[in-house]
Amino acid sequence: MRHLKAVNQKAARIEAYVAHEAAEAENLRLDVVGLRTPPHEDPTRPHFPRGCSLVFSPGWEVDSSGGTAGLCQPVERDIFDCHLSCFWPAHVPDQLNHAADWTGKCASAQKDWRKLDLIFP
Amino acid sequence: MNPPVAVGAPDRTGAEKMLALREFHEFGAYGARFLYMVPSAGVFRMDEVGDAILDALAAGPLDQDALVARVAQGHDVDRVLETIEDLTEIRAIGDIDAPKDQVPNDLPPADFPLNTMVLNVTNKCNLACTYCYEYGDDKIVDTQYGDQPKFMTEDTAEESVDFMLAESKGQPVAHLTFFGGETLLNFPVLQRTVAYARRRAAEEGKRVEFSLTTNATLLKPDVIQWLADNQIGVTISIDGPKEVQDGLRVFHNGKGTYDVVLPKIKELLQVHRSRPIGARVTLTQKNMNVLDIFRHLTQEIGFWEVGLAPVTTQDQRDYAITPEGKDDMLRQFEELAQEWLECSLRDEHHGFSNVKDTIEEIHKGVSKAYGCGAGLGLMGVATDGNVSLCHRFAGSPEHTLGNVRDGVDREKQEEFLVDHHIASKTDCHTCWARPICSGGCYHEAHVHYGDSSHANLHYCTWVRSWTHTCLEIYAALAEKNPKFLERFDA
Numbered sequence: 001m002r003h004l005k006a007v008n009q010k011a012a013r014i015e016a017y018v019a020h021e022a023a024e025a026e027n028l029r030l031d032v033v034g035l036r037t038p039p040h041e042d043p044t045r046p047h048f049p050r051g052c053s054l055v056f057s058p059g060w061e062v063d064s065s066g067g068t069a070g071l072c073q074p075v076e077r078d079i080f081d082c083h084l085s086c087f088w089p090a091h092v093p094d095q096l097n098h099a100a101d102w103t104g105k106c107a108s109a110q111k112d113w114r115k116l117d118l119i120f121p
Numbered sequence: 122m123n124p125p126v127a128v129g130a131p132d133r134t135g136a137e138k139m140l141a142l143r144e145f146h147e148f149g150a151y152g153a154r155f156l157y158m159v160p161s162a163g164v165f166r167m168d169e170v171g172d173a174i175l176d177a178l179a180a181g182p183l184d185q186d187a188l189v190a191r192v193a194q195g196h197d198v199d200r201v202l203e204t205i206e207d208l209t210e211i212r213a214i215g216d217i218d219a220p221k222d223q224v225p226n227d228l229p230p231a232d233f234p235l236n237t238m239v240l241n242v243t244n245k246c247n248l249a250c251t252y253c254y255e256y257g258d259d260k261i262v263d264t265q266y267g268d269q270p271k272f273m274t275e276d277t278a279e280e281s282v283d284f285m286l287a288e289s290k291g292q293p294v295a296h297l298t299f300f301g302g303e304t305l306l307n308f309p310v311l312q313r314t315v316a317y318a319r320r321r322a323a324e325e326g327k328r329v330e331f332s333l334t335t336n337a338t339l340l341k342p343d344v345i346q347w348l349a350d351n352q353i354g355v356t357i358s359i360d361g362p363k364e365v366q367d368g369l370r371v372f373h374n375g376k377g378t379y380d381v382v383l384p385k386i387k388e389l390l391q392v393h394r395s396r397p398i399g400a401r402v403t404l405t406q407k408n409m410n411v412l413d414i415f416r417h418l419t420q421e422i423g424f425w426e427v428g429l430a431p432v433t434t435q436d437q438r439d440y441a442i443t444p445e446g447k448d449d450m451l452r453q454f455e456e457l458a459q460e461w462l463e464c465s466l467r468d469e470h471h472g473f474s475n476v477k478d479t480i481e482e483i484h485k486g487v488s489k490a491y492g493c494g495a496g497l498g499l500m501g502v503a504t505d506g507n508v509s510l511c512h513r514f515a516g517s518p519e520h521t522l523g524n525v526r527d528g529v530d531r532e533k534q535e536e537f538l539v540d541h542h543i544a545s546k547t548d549c550h551t552c553w554a555r556p557i558c559s560g561g562c563y564h565e566a567h568v569h570y571g572d573s574s575h576a577n578l579h580y581c582t583w584v585r586s587w588t589h590t591c592l593e594i595y596a597a598l599a600e601k602n603p604k605f606l607e608r609f610d611a
Contacts, residue, residue: 003204004165004211007155007599009610010486011163011211018210 093119139217141182146553150596162488162556170204226544235288236498239512243302245271262516273504278314284525299333340385349393361414397425405432405440411453428474479591484609488556513564540574548576
């Protein structure tokens with residue numbers, strides 16, 4: 001606070017709180033956040049990690065150019081997230097009727113994603 | 122591959138952002154403008170740029186560029202921008218669309234310690250004061266023919282002490298106040314309870330501070346000596362000079378009490394020097410001369426402090442204070458408050474405790490969820506050991522929270538805390554004085570509205586005026602003698 005004077009004890013606590021919040025914001029600004037867009041740059045928009053990402057949720061990783069080609073893990077890894085737990089509808093084979101064993105050889109998507117194949121009706 | 126994107130409202134630029142005044146109360150001293158922030162209760166002093174910004178926004182909301190353009194005519198633009206930032210940070214101004222600060226609706230922690238226990242050692246009294254809330258027209262407990270024992274037994278008093286020490290949780294000090302009826306009618310139990318409480322507290326590594334309220338009629342030399350030796354804080358209920366005191370504070374035969382109590386009080390003041398002795402005055406329509414009462418009690422009798430409170434009663438009683446009476450009372454309170462200020466500016470003592478108490482709350486910046494600590498940090502114990510909200514409700518089944526043997530009924534206590542929370546008092550939500558008033562006394566509300574959780578709307582104007590006066594006095598001290606306020610730091 002530069003121009004107002006905190007007079008009572010509560011005002012002093014408010015001033016200390018405001019100063020603490022400002023320091024936190026400054027720390028965040030100076031934080032090293034490699035390979036991603038610092039989320040506080042635009043808090044009104046969702047955070048898209050760029051480049052390699054520790055966030056293994058579908059659709060949230062893009063490479064440094066904003067695409068998916070340069071990712072160190074293939075986008076296919078995400079298929080189970082889309083397919084099983086994500087609100088985003090994924091186009092996957094019908095495992096109830098026509099392709100019950102589509103994922104039979106894929107115990108771990110991160111390791112076995114190559115074993116998921118196309119289905120031909 | 123991408124999930125749906127929830128995009129927030131786009132950030133508006135300076136030209137689009139509409140700024141408006143938010144919630145605070147203004148007051149001043151020696152030409153300086155101060156803000157009492159609501160609901161935080163922070164007090165901030167403005168400078169000239171702050172003044173100009175508030176004045177500009179008082180006429181209506183402005184976008185930031187227009188505000189800066191208007192204020193910057195006489196001031197440096199950077200300073201204006203910084204002050205806008207300051208005012209935004211303390212929430213004095215803000216985006217016109219920003220939601221109003223809501224009253225936080227959270228209850229105190231379940232293990233909130235008991236700070237003060239008021240022990241009604243008897244509900245019997247040797248006086249028959251017309252306005253008495255315990256025996257008068259507005260009583261809520263049948264003290265005369267009800268089931269309550271007239272005197273608390275030594276066993277119950279000791280169980281109460283155990284209850285108090287257990288409920289004080291981790292606090293190193295507990296406060297025990299003896300109350301009545303006339304407290305000294307049960308002097309033997311009082312003496313033994315103090316001894317017991319000292320011993321039990323020592324066993325638990327705690328300390329107990331004692332106080333009592335008495336009408337002074339039973340103060341005898343040995344009683345006075347005992348009070349002094351045991352450092353018992355004493356408050357005397359007394360209404361003022363002879364004609365005032367004898368009007369309402371009378372024996373059962375109608376005889377006035379002034380001539381009986383005066384020599385006893387003088388002896389008490391002379392002998393009992395270990396704690397300051399205060400007088401507690403009940404103001405009614407029949408005794409409204411606050412200034413005379415105050416001077417008589419401090420200068421002629423020698424009380425260190427005098428606290429005055431209007432009688433709690435329904436409007437139709439002939440001693441109930443009328444609206445005009447309240448105005449008169451306020452004017453006299455303000456006069457005493459100015460005297461208090463003048464003394465405080467010179468670092469001298471002035472015994473008007475009403476203003477001192479409010480100044481302390483302003484200094485600390487208390488923002489209350491409850492009108493007082495009743496039912497939470499303070500509880501009253503009736504003669505049979507039932508625990509109630511406070512001493513004024515002692516013995517009222519409706520307001521009982523448990524008893525000293527089985528403890529507090531936590532469900533009932535929680536129900537009480539929910540019902541009486543400021544968040545439930547919607548009448549208070551637009552009032553700037555709510556951080557300090559929070560709806561006021563539960564007993565006053567119960568007598569006036571039949572509902573202890575009702576806000577005391579019949580005192581709103583009075584409380585706001587009085588709080589404003591105290592804020593001005595606080596600001597004057599902050600300007601001219603800030604060192605004086607350090608005594609309230611603890």
